[in-house]
Amino acid sequence: MKPYILTILVGLLAGHLHAQTTIEGQVKDNKMRPLIGVSVAVKNGYDGSITDSLGNYHFTTPDQGSDTLVYSLTGYETVEKVVQLTGSTLTLNINLKEAFNELSAVTITAGSFSAGDNKKGVVLSSLDILTTSTNADISSAMRLLPGTQQNGESSGLFVHGGTAGETAQYMDGAVIQNPYYAGGPQIMQRGRFDPRLFSGTMFATGGYSALYGNAMSSVLLMNSNDLPEKSEYEIDISPIAYVNLRTQQLAKDKKSAYGVSYNYINVWPEMQVLNTYFDITRTPEYHTANFYYHRKTRGGMIKYYTEFSHNDVGYSWTDIDILSLKDKINVANNNWYNNVNWTENLGNRWKLIWSNSFSINHDHINRSILDGNHEVQSFSSSYYWMNNKIFTYLNTESHLQSRLVLEKKFRNLAAIRFGGEYDYAHTDGDYNDRNITFKDNYGAVFAENDLYFTNDFMLKTGVRAERSSLMNETKVAPRISTAYRIGPNEQLSAAYGIFYQKPEDNYLMYNQNLSFTRSDQYILNYQKSTTSQILRLEAYYKKYADLVRFVPATQVNDYPYDNGGKGHAEGFDLFWKDQKTFPFKYWISYSYIHTKRQFLNYPTQLEPDFITPHTFSAVLQQFIPNIKTQVNFSCSFATGRPYYYFKPDLENHTYQLDKQGKSSPYNNLDFSIDYLPDFGKTHKKMTVMFVATVKNILGLQQLYTYNYSYDGSYKQPVWPMSKRQYFIGVFFNFGRDRSQEIINENL
Amino acid sequence: MKKIILISCVAVLLATTNLVAQSARYAPTMKTNLELLKNAKSMQDYNSVAAAFTRIGQAEKTLWVPYYYAALAKLHGAMNDQNVDKDAIAAQVDSLLSSAEAIQPNSELSTLHYYNEVLKMTVNPAARFMEEGPLLEKYYGQAVAQDSTNPRIYFMKGQTVFHTPESFGGGPAAAKTLFQKAVDLYATQDSTKDFKPKWGKEDAEAMLKQCEK
Numbered sequence: 001m002k003p004y005i006l007t008i009l010v011g012l013l014a015g016h017l018h019a020q021t022t023i024e025g026q027v028k029d030n031k032m033r034p035l036i037g038v039s040v041a042v043k044n045g046y047d048g049s050i051t052d053s054l055g056n057y058h059f060t061t062p063d064q065g066s067d068t069l070v071y072s073l074t075g076y077e078t079v080e081k082v083v084q085l086t087g088s089t090l091t092l093n094i095n096l097k098e099a100f101n102e103l104s105a106v107t108i109t110a111g112s113f114s115a116g117d118n119k120k121g122v123v124l125s126s127l128d129i130l131t132t133s134t135n136a137d138i139s140s141a142m143r144l145l146p147g148t149q150q151n152g153e154s155s156g157l158f159v160h161g162g163t164a165g166e167t168a169q170y171m172d173g174a175v176i177q178n179p180y181y182a183g184g185p186q187i188m189q190r191g192r193f194d195p196r197l198f199s200g201t202m203f204a205t206g207g208y209s210a211l212y213g214n215a216m217s218s219v220l221l222m223n224s225n226d227l228p229e230k231s232e233y234e235i236d237i238s239p240i241a242y243v244n245l246r247t248q249q250l251a252k253d254k255k256s257a258y259g260v261s262y263n264y265i266n267v268w269p270e271m272q273v274l275n276t277y278f279d280i281t282r283t284p285e286y287h288t289a290n291f292y293y294h295r296k297t298r299g300g301m302i303k304y305y306t307e308f309s310h311n312d313v314g315y316s317w318t319d320i321d322i323l324s325l326k327d328k329i330n331v332a333n334n335n336w337y338n339n340v341n342w343t344e345n346l347g348n349r350w351k352l353i354w355s356n357s358f359s360i361n362h363d364h365i366n367r368s369i370l371d372g373n374h375e376v377q378s379f380s381s382s383y384y385w386m387n388n389k390i391f392t393y394l395n396t397e398s399h400l401q402s403r404l405v406l407e408k409k410f411r412n413l414a415a416i417r418f419g420g421e422y423d424y425a426h427t428d429g430d431y432n433d434r435n436i437t438f439k440d441n442y443g444a445v446f447a448e449n450d451l452y453f454t455n456d457f458m459l460k461t462g463v464r465a466e467r468s469s470l471m472n473e474t475k476v477a478p479r480i481s482t483a484y485r486i487g488p489n490e491q492l493s494a495a496y497g498i499f500y501q502k503p504e505d506n507y508l509m510y511n512q513n514l515s516f517t518r519s520d521q522y523i524l525n526y527q528k529s530t531t532s533q534i535l536r537l538e539a540y541y542k543k544y545a546d547l548v549r550f551v552p553a554t555q556v557n558d559y560p561y562d563n564g565g566k567g568h569a570e571g572f573d574l575f576w577k578d579q580k581t582f583p584f585k586y587w588i589s590y591s592y593i594h595t596k597r598q599f600l601n602y603p604t605q606l607e608p609d610f611i612t613p614h615t616f617s618a619v620l621q622q623f624i625p626n627i628k629t630q631v632n633f634s635c636s637f638a639t640g641r642p643y644y645y646f647k648p649d650l651e652n653h654t655y656q657l658d659k660q661g662k663s664s665p666y667n668n669l670d671f672s673i674d675y676l677p678d679f680g681k682t683h684k685k686m687t688v689m690f691v692a693t694v695k696n697i698l699g700l701q702q703l704y705t706y707n708y709s710y711d712g713s714y715k716q717p718v719w720p721m722s723k724r725q726y727f728i729g730v731f732f733n734f735g736r737d738r739s740q741e742i743i744n745e746n747l
Numbered sequence: 748m749k750k751i752i753l754i755s756c757v758a759v760l761l762a763t764t765n766l767v768a769q770s771a772r773y774a775p776t777m778k779t780n781l782e783l784l785k786n787a788k789s790m791q792d793y794n795s796v797a798a799a800f801t802r803i804g805q806a807e808k809t810l811w812v813p814y815y816y817a818a819l820a821k822l823h824g825a826m827n828d829q830n831v832d833k834d835a836i837a838a839q840v841d842s843l844l845s846s847a848e849a850i851q852p853n854s855e856l857s858t859l860h861y862y863n864e865v866l867k868m869t870v871n872p873a874a875r876f877m878e879e880g881p882l883l884e885k886y887y888g889q890a891v892a893q894d895s896t897n898p899r900i901y902f903m904k905g906q907t908v909f910h911t912p913e914s915f916g917g918g919p920a921a922a923k924t925l926f927q928k929a930v931d932l933y934a935t936q937d938s939t940k941d942f943k944p945k946w947g948k949e950d951a952e953a954m955l956k957q958c959e960k
Contacts, residue, residue: 037791039798044806046776050798052791074839531834532871579871623876625912 161569162217207495210462282314567597793824
């Protein structure tokens with residue numbers, strides 16, 4: 001009996017000891033590539049393993065009976081397998097499918113640069129915009145991206161062969177009607193908006209979404225910060241008469257915040273030191289005040305922003321037709337901009353975005369011709385080209401835009417967006433005592449659909465219908481774009497679309513028998529990006545139709561404009577940013593463009609005078625910890641631009657190309673230095689930063705283009721305002737930092 | 748005699764079957780994996796032991812310690828391997844830490860947050876210091892506020908200060924006070940046998956010596 005029991009017991013014991021079940025196998029992805037590091041685990045148990053470099057795994061478990069194995073890897077859909085553990089080896093080969101994941105899914109990169117703090121695919125950080133020695137001007141920073149032209153004498157962004165008027169700017173989803181301060185001819189103006197207001201910027205060089213319209217070339221979408229991290233005060237002072245006072249106050253419950261800022265610029269001191277190519281008769285002066293209030297709602301946020309700005313400038317230069325005389329211009333501008341945005345998650349993956357902007361812009365421009373004694377000149381009516389240069393222009397323009405977008409997201413990242421837009425524009429102008437009034441109601445409806453076939457392949461289709469009451473015309477614009485991932489960090493993306501735009505106000509104002517202008521765009525984009533490097537190549541073809549052109553007027557108050565213009569643009573852009581290879585960070589842009597268009601007074605298709613075929617720019621930034629200093633260089637090179645003299649041919653109602661030439665290449669090197677004496681000292685309540693910038697540090701002779709006299713016998717170069725430009729400033733920031741108090745108590 | 752044999756056999760039987768509550772496996776498994784963590788060399792080793800700790804964490808729903816060691820393993824691994832995607836690992840660490848903090852937020856976890864931000868910064872210190880600097884301060888403040896006697900947070904901070912140039916208020920002299928504080932606190936540390944974090948004593952002493960040179 002005794003041996004018998006013992007045998008049974010030993011048998012049982014041995015049985016249990018060998019009841020360890022071995023589980024092994026291989027894990028692969030859908031393309032049958034082995035997956036490394038997949039976690040294989042008994043659900044809610046201790047046992048498991050991870051796959052090795054060949055995707056193989058192997059482990060044992062003492063568990064018995066029915067159990068669940070869990071296979072998981074970041075970025076893949078988790079697989080669960082119910083198994084019977086019996087003690088005999090189980091071989092389980094598993095395939096994991098890539099998960100639909102907003103972070104790993106491809107996005108359309110054709111024609112779009114994103115800048116800001118959301119990390120994915122970002123080309124420039126908010127800080128880059130502040131520190132690229134562009135004097136913290138958003139548009140100037142964007143001009144260092146490929147696809148844009150340098151054109152230092154003009155405000156705005158000239159994108160892929162388009163004029164500055166073909167780029168629209170948006171803040172929190174609603175248009176900014178007058179994004180730049182007003183100025184006279186030949187001097188570029190800054191943007192009105194402080195880049196510190198924004199945490200995300202998307203610069204579309206083409207092929208953009210059906211949600212946006214009325215821009216033939218490009219949109220610049222800027223999104224304001226939600227809430228500041230803490231309350232703070234800031235004072236920025238420059239001896240070159242620049243003062244900025246700013247505060248942001250975060251409510252105690254951290255659910256709302258407001259900010260107030262006042263900015264004053266007066267370049268009088270700088271003018272005393274610099275030689276300018278113009279005689280400054282009224283020192284440029286800018287006042288800007290803004291206020292914002294942001295409040296969290298149940299599932300979103302309401303944002304209100306208002307900004308008032310006033311600027312004045314006056315200068316004179318040699319008259320181009322009679323060299324003994326001078327032209328003098330005075331410009332005064334008031335602008336009030338308001339923006340209200342309400343973004344709300346309505347539940348069930350519905351989202352509402354209601355964006356509104358309202359602005360009033362008032363210009364007062366006075367242009368006269370003076371003789372050597374500063375006496376105002378007048379001319380007989382036969383010198384109409386001289387008389388055309390003498391005017392007083394008062395203009396009040398109001399603009400309202402309201403846009404409503406509804407978005408519904410589905411599983412697998414699919415989404416639909418649809419909505420409408422209404423714009424009201426009213427202009428009340430007075431040109432030499434002649435009243436010019438016009439108003440327009442513009443409406444659009446749009447819908448867009450995102451479709452993800454896999455994480456690596458998506459298609460976006462959209463359509464936009466727009467109508468203007470002034471032109472009494474309706475247009476339908478389809479848009480389509482797609483993105484396909486070809487490697488872990490590489491993707492191809494393509495876009496096609498039709499883009500309509502109303503003719504600019506200064507044509508519509510005089511002749512309302514015009515219709516929408518149009519561009520058709522085809523874009524192919526390749527992007528390879530890691531967190532520290534981005535390579536981006538883009539090729540595009542763009543066809544322009546129905547551009548505004550005009551012929552010489554034969555009588556007073558005749559504005560012979562029509563939509564007979566056309567053109568095309570094709571080219572490619574290259575962008576490379578690297579923060580890995582060298583201790584410094586740098587990015588380079590190169591753009592090639594071939595474009596011709598017939599528009600305005602161009603009698604045939606010609607390369608426009610704001611275009612040069614080759615543009616190169618580079619930015620280099622290095623922080624040197626030992627001296628707490630950041631140095632920034634940015635350089636630009638552009639080949640020469642064409643310039644033309646079109647002779648009015650009154651008999652044949654046309655212009656004749658009479659003279660042409662090419663300006664010399666453009667070179668520029670800007671240098672700026674930021675010194676942060678408090679860097680590394682975290683126990684400070686106040687931080688100070690010193691900034692110094694020199695534009696065109698090498699003092700190279702820059703020449704943008706030439707202007708011709710009325711009869712074409714004389715050409716006048718267009719220079720920058722001064723050879724070099726300087727900025728020095730000191731920035732004080734006072735922020736209350738509560739965490740510091742806790743630390744001080746404990747250490 | 749028969750009885751004794753029988754009882755002991757039953758005991759052995761019970762111990763080896765899955766009928767026994769898993770918490771009985773807790774101590775030995777933790778011990779084995781802590782040993783594996785100590786001897787890990789490659790990122791694969793660290794990932795493997797991190798996965799083991801994660802499994803324990805998922806099985807033992809009330810313990811933050813297994814997740815803590817999973818995060819620590821990933822951090823040690825990523826710090827010592829130049830070829831891994833540090834940002835991807837840092838994201839995994841953040842998710843492990845949030846699992847642990849859902850059970851019990853504490854100074855040890857805040858210390859690992861600090862460590863994780865150091866990891867993120869090492870990807871590109873020049874470009875990231877502006878962003879990471881305040882986060883380091885935040886987690887340092889948080890860890891100290893949660894437990895001002897945690898030696899590891901002073902040790903971690905000491906490391907950062909030690910490698911910061913003197914012109915920034917860093918360097919050995921500045922780090923010395925922190926290492927001294929860490930060493931003093933390590934001496935009073937409870938070294939009883941539970942699995943609460945205890946690492947760093949020897950390293951802190953070595954660093955202190957280096958500062959005194």
